[in-house]
Amino acid sequence: MADIPTAAISRLVTYLRILEQLEAQDISRTSSTDLAERAGVTAFQVRKDLAYFGRFGTRGMGYTVPILKRELVRVLGLNQTWNVVIIGMGRLGQAIANYPGASDYQFQYVGLFDVNPGIIGQRIRGLTVQHVQDLPDFTRHNRVDLGFIAVPPDRAQDAAQGLVDAGVRGILNFAPVVIQPRTLERGGLQEISDEWRAVIVENVDFLAGMKRLAFYTLNPHLKETPTLTEE
Amino acid sequence: MADIPTAAISRLVTYLRILEQLEAQDISRTSSTDLAERAGVTAFQVRKDLAYFGRFGTRGMGYTVPILKRELVRVLGLNQTWNVVIIGMGRLGQAIANYPGASDYQFQYVGLFDVNPGIIGQRIRGLTVQHVQDLPDFTRHNRVDLGFIAVPPDRAQDAAQGLVDAGVRGILNFAPVVIQPRTLERGGLQEISDEWRAVIVENVDFLAGMKRLAFYTLNPHLKETPTLTEE
Numbered sequence: 001m002a003d004i005p006t007a008a009i010s011r012l013v014t015y016l017r018i019l020e021q022l023e024a025q026d027i028s029r030t031s032s033t034d035l036a037e038r039a040g041v042t043a044f045q046v047r048k049d050l051a052y053f054g055r056f057g058t059r060g061m062g063y064t065v066p067i068l069k070r071e072l073v074r075v076l077g078l079n080q081t082w083n084v085v086i087i088g089m090g091r092l093g094q095a096i097a098n099y100p101g102a103s104d105y106q107f108q109y110v111g112l113f114d115v116n117p118g119i120i121g122q123r124i125r126g127l128t129v130q131h132v133q134d135l136p137d138f139t140r141h142n143r144v145d146l147g148f149i150a151v152p153p154d155r156a157q158d159a160a161q162g163l164v165d166a167g168v169r170g171i172l173n174f175a176p177v178v179i180q181p182r183t184l185e186r187g188g189l190q191e192i193s194d195e196w197r198a199v200i201v202e203n204v205d206f207l208a209g210m211k212r213l214a215f216y217t218l219n220p221h222l223k224e225t226p227t228l229t230e231e
Numbered sequence: 232m233a234d235i236p237t238a239a240i241s242r243l244v245t246y247l248r249i250l251e252q253l254e255a256q257d258i259s260r261t262s263s264t265d266l267a268e269r270a271g272v273t274a275f276q277v278r279k280d281l282a283y284f285g286r287f288g289t290r291g292m293g294y295t296v297p298i299l300k301r302e303l304v305r306v307l308g309l310n311q312t313w314n315v316v317i318i319g320m321g322r323l324g325q326a327i328a329n330y331p332g333a334s335d336y337q338f339q340y341v342g343l344f345d346v347n348p349g350i351i352g353q354r355i356r357g358l359t360v361q362h363v364q365d366l367p368d369f370t371r372h373n374r375v376d377l378g379f380i381a382v383p384p385d386r387a388q389d390a391a392q393g394l395v396d397a398g399v400r401g402i403l404n405f406a407p408v409v410i411q412p413r414t415l416e417r418g419g420l421q422e423i424s425d426e427w428r429a430v431i432v433e434n435v436d437f438l439a440g441m442k443r444l445a446f447y448t449l450n451p452h453l454k455e456t457p458t459l460t461e462e
Binding site for chain 1: 248307323326338383453
């Protein structure tokens with residue numbers, strides 16, 4: 001599984017979402033051509049992306065929707081429970097906590113944190129919002145797999161450092177800043193510090209989406225469009 | 232400017248965000264190596280991505296932060312005003328309307344729409360929330376460049392169709408569904424209908440971010456990591 005481009009992982013996520021929609025419509029068969037059209041890529045791309053992870057479907061026969069869906073769920077690691085804390089419970093944190101579908105994939109919110117005395121102590125989705133300074137103690141007593149950052153931009157780096165210090169190794173950053181790993185000088189070179197080495201940061205950035213949209217709205221001919229190919 | 236991969240556009244957006252952070256720290260010079268480390272890609276990738284759009288910087292001298300930033304702003308079309316409507320003014324729509332930074336890029340909210348009588352008539356950021364059935368009339372009397380969809384998943388396709396019918400050609404979809412263009416049968420083939428042909432849909436999907444994070448947290452060795460290279 002070496003050298004799988006990150007864009008392929010993003011596309012797998014899109015294929016999975018399409019398979020869920022097909023299943024909701026009681027459609028039980030699909031093909032790389034069908035998936036490609038719905039995802040806005042080529043059928044060759046679909047087959048190549050899936051081939052990184054094994055052989056799915058039968059040549060010339062397409063795919064069985066629930067089977068391919070189950071396989072993608074497994075590949076993406078969504079068949080296990082992920083315990084999640086949210087740092088920042090303003091409008092954005094609350095929108096995240098209430099975003100539909102997270103619990104379908106066993107993303108379970110186990111702790112909600114803020115610094116605002118007006119929010120701390122409120123109950124949201126059955127959890128009491130805690131002060132972020134209680135995070136280290138919380139992670140000592142509870143398994144936390146992932147941390148979601150929903151704080152203002154100027155607080156995001158500190159929130160990330162707090163999560164990493166508390167032992168959280170997967171971060172989803174909703175703030176419009178690039179989180180930087182802590183670096184140390186070692187033998188005259190800047191190196192990523194040990195506690196950051198295994199940390200994964202993914203971003204959900206509203207502004208990035210707006211900027212991509214602006215670019216493609218001005219340059220629609222540059223948008224990759226599906227080419228109909230034979231299966 | 233043909234055949235620029237969508238991943239390159241996403242990376243340009245990341246480089247721009249890094250340049251903004253450098254500028255905020257009063258750092259006036261950078262290099263492809265520096266940008267690469269901060270973005271988590273290779274310096275070769277940075278140079279290749281920038282080369283699609285012209286020659287920036289001087290060989291061996293790196294880049295001047297404000298100049299490269301200005302050029303990326305221009306390339307992405309962010310030096311013009313974008314008039315935006317939001318469809319769906321629940322928690323998510325309100326989080327979007329209040330997300331910091333949108334106005335820095337001249338994304339201007341000009342209309343807010345919902346179907347909930349409890350929300351219609353409320354004033355949010357100086358605008359009165361209107362019923363979504365008033366959207367066609369609104370777009371006849373106001374320039375609308377982009378529409379942001381923040382409705383529940385089962386309403387997203389209808390919201391997109393409403394925007395397209397009202398003449399909006401750029402859509403940012405925050406709902407966790409894949410928006411499908413309307414198709415028509417023509418000569419036995421399914422074809423994308425004329426009004427959808429020029430429509431750009433970009434997605435900001437919280438769940439997609441969560442799924443990518445789950446995958447990379449399980450498979451950290453597959454995360455593209457920067458390779459230090461000489462400029």
